[in-house]
Amino acid sequence: MKIELRNITKRFGNVLANDDVSVTVEAGTIHGILGENGAGKSTLVKIISGFIGRDRGTIILDEKPGEIKTPAAAIRAGIGMLHQDPLDFPTLSVLDNFMIGREGGKDKTSSIVLPKKLATKELKYLASDFNFSLDVNEILGNLTVGERQQLEILRLLSLGVNTLIFDEPTTGISASQKDALFAAMRKLADSGKSLIFVSHKLEDVAVLCDRVTVMRQGKVVGEAEIPCPENRLVEMMFGRELASPNKPKTATAEVALQLHNIILKTDRLTIEIEKLTIQSGEVIGLAGLEGSGQRLLLLMCAGLLPATSGNLIINGQDMTNQTYQNYLKAGVGFLPADRLKEGLVNGLTIQDHVALRQSIGRRSFVNWKETLTVTKDKISLFNIRGKADSKVERLSGGNQQRTQLALLPIPLNLLLMEHPTRGLDIESAIWVWQQLIARCQTGTTILFTSSDLDEIVQYSDRILVFSGGNVSAPIDTKELTVNKLGQMIGGKFEDGGLGTGD
Numbered sequence: 001m002k003i004e005l006r007n008i009t010k011r012f013g014n015v016l017a018n019d020d021v022s023v024t025v026e027a028g029t030i031h032g033i034l035g036e037n038g039a040g041k042s043t044l045v046k047i048i049s050g051f052i053g054r055d056r057g058t059i060i061l062d063e064k065p066g067e068i069k070t071p072a073a074a075i076r077a078g079i080g081m082l083h084q085d086p087l088d089f090p091t092l093s094v095l096d097n098f099m100i101g102r103e104g105g106k107d108k109t110s111s112i113v114l115p116k117k118l119a120t121k122e123l124k125y126l127a128s129d130f131n132f133s134l135d136v137n138e139i140l141g142n143l144t145v146g147e148r149q150q151l152e153i154l155r156l157l158s159l160g161v162n163t164l165i166f167d168e169p170t171t172g173i174s175a176s177q178k179d180a181l182f183a184a185m186r187k188l189a190d191s192g193k194s195l196i197f198v199s200h201k202l203e204d205v206a207v208l209c210d211r212v213t214v215m216r217q218g219k220v221v222g223e224a225e226i227p228c229p230e231n232r233l234v235e236m237m238f239g240r241e242l243a244s245p246n247k248p249k250t251a252t253a254e255v256a257l258q259l260h261n262i263i264l265k266t267d268r269l270t271i272e273i274e275k276l277t278i279q280s281g282e283v284i285g286l287a288g289l290e291g292s293g294q295r296l297l298l299l300m301c302a303g304l305l306p307a308t309s310g311n312l313i314i315n316g317q318d319m320t321n322q323t324y325q326n327y328l329k330a331g332v333g334f335l336p337a338d339r340l341k342e343g344l345v346n347g348l349t350i351q352d353h354v355a356l357r358q359s360i361g362r363r364s365f366v367n368w369k370e371t372l373t374v375t376k377d378k379i380s381l382f383n384i385r386g387k388a389d390s391k392v393e394r395l396s397g398g399n400q401q402r403t404q405l406a407l408l409p410i411p412l413n414l415l416l417m418e419h420p421t422r423g424l425d426i427e428s429a430i431w432v433w434q435q436l437i438a439r440c441q442t443g444t445t446i447l448f449t450s451s452d453l454d455e456i457v458q459y460s461d462r463i464l465v466f467s468g469g470n471v472s473a474p475i476d477t478k479e480l481t482v483n484k485l486g487q488m489i490g491g492k493f494e495d496g497g498l499g500t501g502d
C-alpha cells in the first residue's frame with residue numbers, strides 16, 4: 001500500500017512537533033524516518049497509526065483520502081504499528097496476546113471470538129514462515145524484547161495489515177534478534193507491503209532502508225536514496241558533522257570496588273565471582289546477551305540485590321548486607337534501563353523529580369522556588385527538551401534519559417548503568433559520554449551494560465563478558481575486537497573466567 005502524508009502539522013501546547021510534514025512511502029519498500037531525539041518522528045508515525053490526531057494535513061492511502069482517528073481505524077485501513085515499548089500484556093500467554101484485537105467470522109466483522117485451536121494453527125504457521133521460535137503457551141513476560149516484537153509482527157499480519165510501522169525497533173534487542181527482525185522486514189517488503197522504519201541509528205537505516213526522510217525540529221530537512229554517504233545524513237540530522245570524544249586514561253591506582261567469593265542466584269541463573277578488583281576512575285563494560293547476569297551484578301553493587309554469599313567492598317568500606325540508604329550515602333548511583341518503571345515516576349513533572357532527589361536525606365519542607373531554579377538549570381545544562389512542569393511520560397525517550405542523568409548526584413564514587421545511551425541519537429550519545437568521562441576524571445568509577453558492542457569497546461577500559469552463567473576475567477579493551485567480543489558472548493572463553501555458574 002502506498003502512503004502519502006501531505007502537510008501534516010501537530011502542536012502540543014507551545015511545541016510544534018510536526019511542522020508541515022510531507023512524506024511518500026511506496027508499496028514494496030522500506031522507508032526510513034531518521035532524526036535526533038525530539039525531531040518529531042514518533043509523533044508523525046503515531047498520527048499515521050491513529051494514536052494521535054493531527055491538527056492539519058491529509059493522509060492518502062493508495063490514491064484515496066484516509067480518515068484515521070483511532071488505532072482500530074488504522075488497522076481497518078491496513079496500517080499497524082510496532083511501538084518502541086511493546087503494547088502487550090506480560091501476564092498473559094503468547095497465544096492470548098496473539099488473539100488480542102482479533103474478530104471471528106469470514107469477514108472479520110462479527111463479535112465471535114476466534115477459537116484458540118484456529119488461532120494456535122495460524123500463529124504457528126506465521127511463525128514458521130519467518131523462522132520465529134515462539135512457544136504459544138509461554139507467559140509473555142518471560143520473553144525477550146526481540147521475541148515480543150516478533151509476536152507483535154505476527155499479530156499485525158494476522159489482522160491483515162499492508163503497512164507496518166516500526167518505531168525504534170532495534171532498541172534493546174540482541175544482534176541476532178536484529179538480524180532476524182531485518183530478515184523479516186525485507187521479506188515483508190518483497191511481498192509488496194510498505195514498511196516505515198523510525199530510527200536515529202544511521203547504520204541501521206543504511207543497511208535496511210530503500211529511501212530515507214530526515215527530520216529535524218519537527219520539519220523534513222531532506223530525503224535521500226540509500227545508499228547515501230553517512231556524513232550527508234549526519235549533516236542533515238544535526239546541521240553539522242559530529243566528532244566522537246576520545247576516551248582518555250582515567251583509572252587511578254586507588255581501589256574503588258572489590259568483590260570476594262560472590263555468588264548471585266536466581267531461579268534461572270547462578271553467577272560466581274571469586275575475586276574482582278576495579279580501580280577508581282575506571283570504566284568497566286559488561287558485555288553479554290540480555291539475561292546473562294550483567295543486571296544481577298549491577299543490582300548487587302547498587303545495594304538492590306543481596307548476594308547469596310561473599311563480600312562487597314566500596315572504597316575500603318564493607319557494604320555487604322548494608323541498606324540501600326547506606327549505598328546512597330557511600331556515593332553509589334544506579335541508572336536503570338527501564339526509565340518509566342524504575343528510573344522515573346509516571347505522572348510527575350521534571351520539577352517533581354528534582355524535588356524528590358533533593359529531599360533524600362533531608363527533614364525539611366520542599367522549597368519550590370529554589371527547586372524551580374535548580375530544575376531550570378538542569379534542563380539547560382542537560383539540554384532536556386521540556387519544561388519544569390513537563391510530565392516525564394510526555395518526554396521523548398532521549399529526553400527521559402537526559403532527565404535520569406540530570407537527577408544523578410554529584411559527586412559519585414560508583415555509577416552503575418544499564419544501557420546509558422539506549423534510544424539516544426548520535427549527538428546525544430556523544431554528549432552523554434562526554435559527561436560520563438568528565439565524572440571519571442574526578443574519580444567516579446563506572447560499570448555499564450550495553451547491547452551496542454561498539455559502544456562497549458569504544459568507552460571501556462576493561463570488559464567483563466557474561467555467557468551462560470560464566471563471567472570472563474577482565475579484558476583490556478586494547479586486546480579485544482568487536483568480532484572477538486561477539487565470539488566470547490557466544491561462549492568461546494579462552495580461560496575459566498572469574499567463576500562458573502550453573
